[in-house]
Amino acid sequence: MLATDFMITNHRSEIAKAPTGIPGLDEITHGGLPAGRPTLLAGGPGSGKTLLGVSFLVEGAQRFNEPGVLLTFEEKVDELATDVRSLGYDLHKLCEEKKLLIDYVHVDRAEIEETGEYDLEGLFVRLEHAIKEIGAKRVMLDTIETLFGGLKDTGILRAELRRLFRWLRDRGMTAIITAERGENQFTRQGLEEYVTDAVISLDHRVEDQISTRRIRIVKYRGSTHGTNEYPFLIGRDGINVLPVTSLLLEHDAPAERISTGLPALDGMLGGKGFYRASTVLLTGTAGTGKTTLSAHFVDAACARGEKCLYFLFEESPQQMMRNMASAGIHLKRWVDKGLLTFHAERPNKHGLENHLLEMHHAVETVDPDVVVVDPITNLMTVGSNADVRSMLTRLIDFLKTRGVTAMFASLTSSTQVAETTEALISSLMDSWVLVAADTEGNRRSRKLYVLKSRGMQHSDEVRHFMFTSHGIELLPSEDKTEGAVTVAGRTGKAGRSPARARKGK
Amino acid sequence: MIPTEQYVLRLYVTGMTPRSTRAIKCVRDVCEQHLMGQYDLEIIDVYQTPSRLVQDQIVAIPTLVKCTPAPIRLMVGDMSNRERLLTGLGLPLDD
Numbered sequence: 001m002l003a004t005d006f007m008i009t010n011h012r013s014e015i016a017k018a019p020t021g022i023p024g025l026d027e028i029t030h031g032g033l034p035a036g037r038p039t040l041l042a043g044g045p046g047s048g049k050t051l052l053g054v055s056f057l058v059e060g061a062q063r064f065n066e067p068g069v070l071l072t073f074e075e076k077v078d079e080l081a082t083d084v085r086s087l088g089y090d091l092h093k094l095c096e097e098k099k100l101l102i103d104y105v106h107v108d109r110a111e112i113e114e115t116g117e118y119d120l121e122g123l124f125v126r127l128e129h130a131i132k133e134i135g136a137k138r139v140m141l142d143t144i145e146t147l148f149g150g151l152k153d154t155g156i157l158r159a160e161l162r163r164l165f166r167w168l169r170d171r172g173m174t175a176i177i178t179a180e181r182g183e184n185q186f187t188r189q190g191l192e193e194y195v196t197d198a199v200i201s202l203d204h205r206v207e208d209q210i211s212t213r214r215i216r217i218v219k220y221r222g223s224t225h226g227t228n229e230y231p232f233l234i235g236r237d238g239i240n241v242l243p244v245t246s247l248l249l250e251h252d253a254p255a256e257r258i259s260t261g262l263p264a265l266d267g268m269l270g271g272k273g274f275y276r277a278s279t280v281l282l283t284g285t286a287g288t289g290k291t292t293l294s295a296h297f298v299d300a301a302c303a304r305g306e307k308c309l310y311f312l313f314e315e316s317p318q319q320m321m322r323n324m325a326s327a328g329i330h331l332k333r334w335v336d337k338g339l340l341t342f343h344a345e346r347p348n349k350h351g352l353e354n355h356l357l358e359m360h361h362a363v364e365t366v367d368p369d370v371v372v373v374d375p376i377t378n379l380m381t382v383g384s385n386a387d388v389r390s391m392l393t394r395l396i397d398f399l400k401t402r403g404v405t406a407m408f409a410s411l412t413s414s415t416q417v418a419e420t421t422e423a424l425i426s427s428l429m430d431s432w433v434l435v436a437a438d439t440e441g442n443r444r445s446r447k448l449y450v451l452k453s454r455g456m457q458h459s460d461e462v463r464h465f466m467f468t469s470h471g472i473e474l475l476p477s478e479d480k481t482e483g484a485v486t487v488a489g490r491t492g493k494a495g496r497s498p499a500r501a502r503k504g505k
Numbered sequence: 506m507i508p509t510e511q512y513v514l515r516l517y518v519t520g521m522t523p524r525s526t527r528a529i530k531c532v533r534d535v536c537e538q539h540l541m542g543q544y545d546l547e548i549i550d551v552y553q554t555p556s557r558l559v560q561d562q563i564v565a566i567p568t569l570v571k572c573t574p575a576p577i578r579l580m581v582g583d584m585s586n587r588e589r590l591l592t593g594l595g596l597p598l599d600d
Contacts, residue, residue, distance in 0.1 A: 106562045113593035115569075116528075116582035121519050122551060122563040129555035151565065151581070 021059025024241025043202030107150030261296030284435035
């Protein structure tokens, strides 16, 4: 239909929306659920339907001044209140304040004798009474299909449910109707036939012993929406749909530069170091000095009084600090001053999404200027390539929006060609520094070079370096043409023109 | 069998719709015939007192609730199926 096409392509003519207040969900629905209409929320047992619906009601009541009515068919009020207390919701308090009204509807087939024709007017009157009592704008029915277990006449039930959903629309209620996923049809009772405005599907599956919850907007009449399956988490702050901020490429690209911590390396990067709020990839085989380079970077940032957050996936902070101290980089003083925070975790402890959430959470708590992830490689073992890439994209967007400069150390295996193994993530990075070790004669020789650095002149030279008692020291440049010159000088802003980097060997 | 206990019954209806009127008549007939002098029937119009629906967990209309004697039973429908109504009330079927 023409009208529909127009609506889909033009954001402004989209239907009115009621924000859910659930981080991420309002992004992928481009604003929330259809206001004044019912939305079907389908999922298997334990997929988070009730929690999502309750979040929608609580957020509506607390943040958007839209009181809500919950008709619960399965859980009693106290059980429900206990379940959502872990998300920080106090249902009893909201009920006392008349921002929420919960009616537990109990239908037990064993108690019921059907003696002729009936309708569900009792349910309608209860709902209407509840809506009037608190001036509700939102309604949740959880799970109305339970009625099919209590009453035998499915013909009556279907007709009445159809009438109920129409009734909700007529009253302009933004409603969530939960339903169990069916085997042969989308929901067990085919409710998708009646609720046609929006359909959301929840899914909970376990792959490689890691559980992931996913959400998908199956249908949203009259609106554009994200069509992917998005992971979501039920954490201590409630429900979080990821990505939180990955739909737009709108972050600033500051021209400010920050030091790598090594004057000689700064020299290779146009004399000034990395751009602030850019992303740096640091790759190399084992024992080439990635962590030491990261430590220099962090040490310099802390010395400038900036806050750093260091994610460690391989070592404990104590071990890492001890090792760095032996190389002359003393990080403990920054920890003591509160400038450096470590976040150490085994990567296989959680699924990828949980990691992302943990990292988001840590970044929001610490509010750092600089973030180091060491090594990012360990996260890659947790998910498939596509998952890792999408997770990284989301993380990077999140960090860039916050103006954080991020360094990712990546371990490459010596048998692989370093530059091709990183194809997965390198395009997400603004600068790329490679470290390598060779055996020359009877000693290991270490070298590094800048493979790319968007938006700045950088050196093409491969520089040798040594570990000394005061950290890494680059050996003097053998390049006779002074001033760290690239083949083609490039200027511009980080992250804008993906200037092709040419490797100097 | 002659019931000895007092029957407390509540019938939930929606105004004077044909279905509700039919239910009221059927319930009265059964009570007069089987429970003469032994019953207390309250007829509740849910539009007048919606708050009462919650206490008896009423969803369908009409619904007759047998509060006593135990066990509590809910007879749902226009009560035109006399056999089911009698079963629900725990009364002997007509001959």
